[in-house]
Amino acid sequence: MPELPFPLPPLPTVQQVVFIMLALFTVVSALIVVIAPNLYHNALGLVATFFGVAGIYALLEAEFLAVSQVLIYVGAISTLIIFAIMLTRGMMYGRTSSGNQNLLTAAIMSVLLFLVLWGVLVNVPWPGPELATVLADGEVIIATLGRFFVTSYLIPFEMMALLLLVALAGALMLARDR
Amino acid sequence: MVPLNWYLILAAFLFCAGLYAALARRNAVAALMGIELMLNAVNINLVAFWRYGAAVELLEGQMFAIFVIAVAAAEVAVGLALVISVYRGRRTINLDELDTLKG
Numbered sequence: 001m002p003e004l005p006f007p008l009p010p011l012p013t014v015q016q017v018v019f020i021m022l023a024l025f026t027v028v029s030a031l032i033v034v035i036a037p038n039l040y041h042n043a044l045g046l047v048a049t050f051f052g053v054a055g056i057y058a059l060l061e062a063e064f065l066a067v068s069q070v071l072i073y074v075g076a077i078s079t080l081i082i083f084a085i086m087l088t089r090g091m092m093y094g095r096t097s098s099g100n101q102n103l104l105t106a107a108i109m110s111v112l113l114f115l116v117l118w119g120v121l122v123n124v125p126w127p128g129p130e131l132a133t134v135l136a137d138g139e140v141i142i143a144t145l146g147r148f149f150v151t152s153y154l155i156p157f158e159m160m161a162l163l164l165l166v167a168l169a170g171a172l173m174l175a176r177d178r
Numbered sequence: 179m180v181p182l183n184w185y186l187i188l189a190a191f192l193f194c195a196g197l198y199a200a201l202a203r204r205n206a207v208a209a210l211m212g213i214e215l216m217l218n219a220v221n222i223n224l225v226a227f228w229r230y231g232a233a234v235e236l237l238e239g240q241m242f243a244i245f246v247i248a249v250a251a252a253e254v255a256v257g258l259a260l261v262i263s264v265y266r267g268r269r270t271i272n273l274d275e276l277d278t279l280k281g
Contacts, residue, residue, distance in 0.1 A: 027191055060229045117187075
């Protein structure tokens with residue numbers, strides 16, 4: 001075998017390969033959400049993005065969050081958004097552009113912000129992955145989460161319940177047919 | 179394991195995509211979708227910092243992300259109700275045409 005002029009980069013581990021595939025899927029579907037002119041395609045891309053993010057949670061060993069993401073975002077929020085699109089349909093057909101006059105400014109701002117964040121994130125010496133603690137079993141973690149909800153996080157939990165109740169009552173009031 | 183900054187870069191991309199949609203799209207529902215993307219990006223950051231942080235057993239990042247999901251659900255319900263209410267009154271949800279409050 002001939003001598004290589006440079007050392008080969010280390011092979012990616014299985015987790016890294018899974019991450020790269022999930023990230024590509026998420027990025028492509030997020031681009032569909034943002035760029036596709038058809039609102040239905042946007043909504044379908046949003047569902048795909050939510051699935052990708054759920055996969056990222058699973059990769060981070062946050063199983064409860066992955067399941068909640070699928071239940072709440074894919075199940076409930078996407079349905080709400082598709083209903084809203086269907087109830088307000090006919091808006092975007094016959095228009096030339098789906099963007100407003102801020103399109104160019106917004107595109108430049110977003111790309112610049114991403115480049116700045118990229119530069120910062122690549123150059124900061126984050127704690128290496130070898131320092132990450134090995135987690136307990138998923139069941140133990142979910143049981144601990146449940147216990148936290150009724151002990152140290154009790155007041156935020158009740159506030160969240162109240163917020164959801166008030167928000168849903170308010171949404172009903174707003175959308176009611178007068 | 180995956181380096182921490184891979185997750186952060188993915189979240190930064192989702193945030194910037196959502197920011198673009200929220201700023202540049204004409205349709206109010208599309209702008210709301212952009213806001214959802216931004217909230218998801220924040221959640222990825224919270225969970226990633228939890229996983230790579232010191233006190234994993236306190237589950238703080240996961241708790242925070244769960245509360246963010248609940249607030250996002252409330253936000254999207256009220257937002258879409260507003261969109262439908264505006265559509266009833268004005269027959270449009272084009273954000274460029276909703277300029278009644280402009281001085």
